[in-house]
Amino acid sequence: MLVRALGSVLLIAVGALTALPDANAAEREFSPQVWINPGIYSLHFDRNKNLRDDNVGLGAEVVLAPDHALLAGSFVNSDWTRSRYGAYAWRPLHWQLDGTHVSAGVIVGAFDGYPRYREGAWFVAPMPVVAIEGERLGVNLSVIPTLQNRVNGAIAVQIKLRVW
16 A cells, blocks of 8 residues: 555656656757766675675666666675666756766666575665766765665765766
């Protein structure tokens, strides 16, 4: 019941945001972008565990429109095992700060490789995201929630380079 109510609220919010006249004008002037990244740096909330912070790997982000991006990649996760992901980012909030574009929203992705969560199998998870982007260099900041005895929470920092 709660999931259905949240889904209805989300659909109404998406409809209201896409109905704004400025959003359509911004999308007409936008051209797609491709960013690559070398993985994720995780600053874990519980610093007493033997968790890997430098989650090296390779990822790509394709920004299709100002509010919409697709992400995919692979990295060595905090539990020292390989993870893969595919995700959709919805970033409807935008600011311009001295030539730097800042946007905020949510990422919903499918992840695998966490041995204590579904024995490493795929799972879906949402997380908030703030993207800060210059002409060629950017960063995605996210909060990975703690899932007790399954996933260790962290602030995730993903440096990215625009290649197109």
